[in-house]
Amino acid sequence: xxxxxxxxxGTRNHLLAKIIGSYAAHGFQExxxxxxxxxxxxxxxxxxxxxxxxFRVLKRGEELEQAIGSGADALSDLGLRYDxxxxxxRYYATNFSKLPKVFKAIQVGPVWRxxxxxxxxxxxxxxxxxxxxxxxxxxxxxELLNASLNALSAIGIGDARVRINHRKLLTDSISxxxxxxxxxxxxxxxxxxxxxIGIEGVALEMKERFGEEVASATSSWLASMSAGLQIPSExxxxxxxxxxxxxxxxxxxxxxxxxxxxxxxxxxxxxxPESGSSIGGGGRYDGMVGKWLGANVPxxxxxxxxxxxxxxxxxxxTSLKSLVIVFDHENQAAALATQAEAITAGYLxxxxxxxxxxxxxxxxxxxxxxxxxxxxxDPQSGFKRLNIKPIS
Amino acid sequence: xxxxxxxxxGTRNHLLAKIIGSYAAHGFQExxxxxxxxxxxxxxxxxxxxxxxxFRVLKRGEELEQAIGSGADALSDLGLRYDxxxxxxRYYATNFSKLPKVFKAIQVGPVWRxxxxxxxxxxxxxxxxxxxxxxxxxxxxxELLNASLNALSAIGIGDARVRINHRKLLTDSISxxxxxxxxxxxxxxxxxxxxxIGIEGVALEMKERFGEEVASATSSWLASMSAGLQIPSExxxxxxxxxxxxxxxxxxxxxxxxxxxxxxxxxxxxxxPESGSSIGGGGRYDGMVGKWLGANVPxxxxxxxxxxxxxxxxxxxTSLKSLVIVFDHENQAAALATQAEAITAGYLxxxxxxxxxxxxxxxxxxxxxxxxxxxxxDPQSGFKRLNIKPIS
Numbered sequence: 175x176x177x178x179x180x181x182x183x184g185t186r187n188h189l190l191a192k193i194i195g196s197y198a199a200h201g202f203q204e205x206x207x208x209x210x211x212x213x214x215x216x217x218x219x220x221x222x223x224x225x226x227x228x229f230r231v232l233k234r235g236e237e238l239e240q241a242i243g244s245g246a247d248a249l250s251d252l253g254l255r256y257d258x259x260x261x262x263x264r265y266y267a268t269n270f271s272k273l274p275k276v277f278k279a280i281q282v283g284p285v286w287r288x289x290x291x292x293x294x295x296x297x298x299x300x301x302x303x304x305x306x307x308x309x310x311x312x313x314x315x316x317e318l319l320n321a322s323l324n325a326l327s328a329i330g331i332g333d334a335r336v337r338i339n340h341r342k343l344l345t346d347s348i349s350x351x352x353x354x355x356x357x358x359x360x361x362x363x364x365x366x367x368x369x370x371i372g373i374e375g376v377a378l379e380m381k382e383r384f385g386e387e388v389a390s391a392t393s394s395w396l397a398s399m400s401a402g403l404q405i406p407s408e409x410x411x412x413x414x415x416x417x418x419x420x421x422x423x424x425x426x427x428x429x430x431x432x433x434x435x436x437x438x439x440x441x442x443x444x445x446x447p448e449s450g451s452s453i454g455g456g457g458r459y460d461g462m463v464g465k466w467l468g469a470n471v472p473x474x475x476x477x478x479x480x481x482x483x484x485x486x487x488x489x490x491x492t493s494l495k496s497l498v499i500v501f502d503h504e505n506q507a508a509a510l511a512t513q514a515e516a517i518t519a520g521y522l523x524x525x526x527x528x529x530x531x532x533x534x535x536x537x538x539x540x541x542x543x544x545x546x547x548x549x550x551x552d553p554q555s556g557f558k559r560l561n562i563k564p565i566s
Numbered sequence: 567x568x569x570x571x572x573x574x575x576g577t578r579n580h581l582l583a584k585i586i587g588s589y590a591a592h593g594f595q596e597x598x599x600x601x602x603x604x605x606x607x608x609x610x611x612x613x614x615x616x617x618x619x620x621f622r623v624l625k626r627g628e629e630l631e632q633a634i635g636s637g638a639d640a641l642s643d644l645g646l647r648y649d650x651x652x653x654x655x656r657y658y659a660t661n662f663s664k665l666p667k668v669f670k671a672i673q674v675g676p677v678w679r680x681x682x683x684x685x686x687x688x689x690x691x692x693x694x695x696x697x698x699x700x701x702x703x704x705x706x707x708x709e710l711l712n713a714s715l716n717a718l719s720a721i722g723i724g725d726a727r728v729r730i731n732h733r734k735l736l737t738d739s740i741s742x743x744x745x746x747x748x749x750x751x752x753x754x755x756x757x758x759x760x761x762x763i764g765i766e767g768v769a770l771e772m773k774e775r776f777g778e779e780v781a782s783a784t785s786s787w788l789a790s791m792s793a794g795l796q797i798p799s800e801x802x803x804x805x806x807x808x809x810x811x812x813x814x815x816x817x818x819x820x821x822x823x824x825x826x827x828x829x830x831x832x833x834x835x836x837x838x839p840e841s842g843s844s845i846g847g848g849g850r851y852d853g854m855v856g857k858w859l860g861a862n863v864p865x866x867x868x869x870x871x872x873x874x875x876x877x878x879x880x881x882x883x884t885s886l887k888s889l890v891i892v893f894d895h896e897n898q899a900a901a902l903a904t905q906a907e908a909i910t911a912g913y914l915x916x917x918x919x920x921x922x923x924x925x926x927x928x929x930x931x932x933x934x935x936x937x938x939x940x941x942x943x944d945p946q947s948g949f950k951r952l953n954i955k956p957i958s
Contacts (some may be wrong), residue, residue, distance in 0.1 A: 175600035175602060176600065177597070177598070177599055177660060177661055177682040178598040178599075178602070178666055179597065179661060179665075180595035180596065180597055180665075182600050183595075183596045184595070184596065186598075187596065190810065194893075198886075198914050199913070199914050199915065200905065200914075200915065200916075200917075201888075201890075201905075201914060201915050201916025201917060202577070203572035203575075203934060204572065204575045204576065204579065205569070205570055205571065205572055205575050206569070206575050206578075207567065207569055207570075208567035208569070208690050209601065209646075209676065209678070209690060210567060210621070210678070210689075226619075229602070229623050229624075229626075229644070230623065231622065231623055232621075232622040232623065232624050232641055232642055233622050234621075234680050238638055239638075242638060245634070245637065246624070246630055246631075246634060249624055249641065250780060252621070252623055254601075254623075259568040265569050268569060269569055269571060272571055273571075274927075274930045274933075274934055275927070275930060276918075278916065279572075284601065286601070286602070287624050290848075293637070297602075298600050298601060298602070311895075311918075313895075313898055313919055316898060316902070316915060320902055324906075338653060353694040411898070414899065415897075415898040415899045415902065416737050416899075417899070417900075418899050418905065419899075419902055419903060429775060434786075463685070470824040474764070494590075496593075497592075503703075503705070506705055506708060506803070506806075507806065507808075507809070507810050507811075507817065507848055508806075509805045510708070510807065510810070510812060512812055513592065513593075513810060514716075514811065515593070517591040517644070521591070522590050522591050522592075522593060522737050523591065523593050523668065524592075524593025525592075525593060525705075525709060526668075527705055528701065529900055535666075535667070536870070537668045539666055541666075541930065542595060542666055545593075
């Protein structure tokens with residue numbers, strides 16, 4: 175978990191506003207859920223491996239007293255959300271009567287995972303999600319990918335690419351390798367390691383798990399990927415619709431797995447040449463929302479990992495002008511009035527009572543991002559008469 | 567804890583952006599601290615009664631196993647912050663070498679308190695704080711109050727007022743009532759109830775705690791308040807500097823207490839005629855930051871309770887135009903291209919495949935804030951040829 179200094183926070187605010195603004199421009203609407211959810215919800219199985227990483231909150235008062243001495247599970251009633259998808263399905267079940275039939279949601283906020291500290295992994299980090307609930311057509315996938323690629327362009331990451339697959343194609347492939355459907359989840363875990371351990375590594379693990387024949391079929395299947403791949407009919411509409419605005423940005427990858435168990439259709443992952451890992455991903459999860467409502471509710475979503483994209487953006491200058499007005503102690507009221515005028519003129523204005531060492535103070539403020547300064551020499555003449563100079 | 571629907575979230579975003587923008591315009595800089603802090607920090611005594619309301623996070627892994635069976639205190643290593651002041655003092659101690667000598671900070675974010683659920687109290691709520699660390703002059707108080715009153719004006723709450731007192735004046739008064747300085751904290755708790763229980767109630771409680779003589783002196787003291795009060799020299803500079811920009815907004819209130827034990831100088835509370843309780847408050851806490859640094863670091867801050875001010879603001883229209891473009895399924899790519907043009911023209915654009923009942927869908931989207939719609943009748947002619955109509 176990290177503190178953010180003023181400059182970092184300014185850059186993050188700027189990027190988040192651009193992403194949210196871009197999503198909103200595409201007709202998505204922002205919502206908010208609480209950081210804490212009931213622990214049963216966070217342990218329902220929908221969160222996959224992330225469930226083990228949930229920070230659990232201790233019960234309070236009498237309930238805690240009664241639970242003390244019992245096992246760990248009895249001690250906790252709430253937990254910090256580890257993603258924004260599980261809270262969204264709860265939100266939709268709670269609020270669906272007040273939402274449009276097809277709900278296009280933006281969620282941007284922190285999530286928490288009790289990861290072991292390591293480089294580039296944080297225990298509190300921000301996810302930027304959009305989801306479409308209530309539409310089973312492929313146009314939802316098209317809108318999510320269009321909006322995400324445009325949001326990334328808006329922050330200067332125009333060269334992001336999307337790998338795309340379909341869970342049905344994946345399970346068909348795995349069946350044709352000779353893996354029984356009850357073992358598909360295990361096979362997916364192995365295939366998901368392709369980027370890290372290569373074809374030989376995957377084949378070796380498949381051999382250990384499913385025997386020689388499956389391993390050999392896997393090797394042939396993975397080797398055939400290097401040839402040109404036809405885009406399958408399940409994904410053709412998506413490729414066609416996005417080709418004009420995002421030519422060449424999509425790539426069909428029959429080996430793409432995505433870890434979560436809840437995906438039922440298309441799955442996608444956003445990658446960037448300068449990032450070692452994916453910068454976002456998502457897919458269709460038609461069964462998950464309906465489970466809480468007792469109805470069939472299609473849903474598809476995509477999540478951008480904010481810390482990952484923030485690392486890719488070199489510098490983000492906000493366009494706001496900033497000014498330090500230096501004044502003598504006896505002119506406090508006049509300084510406030512001049513500041514008010516300068517704010518109206520579009521400046522961010524820091525007031526500074528004349529210090530002993532003006533240069534030292536101005537240098538330190540320049541480091542904080544202040545660009546210009548002026549001395550309030552004639553207190554009554556106001557902003558227009560200020561002699562504004564760059565901090566050199 | 568609450569979910570926010572799209573409209574509520576839109577209003578909250580709009581108000582928060584105005585508040586943060588106004589603070590930034592006055593030369594304050596936004597920072598961010600993590601939601602979780604070490605439990606020792608949250609139990610140091612600086613948080614006063616709020617410490618009892620902290621949500622504690624269960625230890626994990628081996629540490630939890632070792633702690634199971636011990637008392638409640640051993641079970642937790644982290645907690646959710648219950649205010650933004652305690653994290654700020656930790657932040658300053660951690661990062662002061664990278665901060666300007668006089669640090670003017672904005673902190674806006676959620677805090678959590680395990681309150682019993684009741685009307686208008688939430689277990690997750692947003693505070694908007696500004697603080698000045700490193701300046702012992704009264705100009706810090708002047709800047710905080712000026713920026714806060716201007717931020718409130720920016721969201722349409724121009725008729726907020728500030729009650730102001732000084733801890734030294736308060737303790738002098740309590741001494742002169744005949745209360746020993748070791749008993750001052752107790753006396754303050756009683757005087758702090760003046761709004762609720764009136765002069766007679768306060769006198770009765772003072773009698774129970776300190777006897778007849780103190781009670782009688784208290785009654786006289788409180789009764790004398792109804793006469794005109796001279797502004798004391800400790801506060802005169804603040805009144806003078808703010809009189810031009812905020813005439814009549816400040817009121818000296820010698821009975822103002824503010825609950826927290828850490829205040830050392832000026833204290834203030836922001837009130838509004840339409841709000842039963844204060845909408846913000848703060849004061850000088852010169853001892854608290856330095857304690858963690860082993861140095862003398864003056865500090866003063868003010869916090870606006872965001873849920874309280876959000877209730878006072880009737881409606882906040884964002885100025886963005888919004889549009890629903892309705893298109894036939896075969897024109898997906900053209901719809902995306904037209905949407906892109908409409909976004910460039912400044913619209914928030916929701917795409918909608920021609921539904922069976924257009925009127926029902928448009929009515930539902932109007933409820934979500936969409937104002938206009940257009941049918942994409944000629945897919946290739948683009949945004950300029952759209953016939954945009956209000957949703958009636």
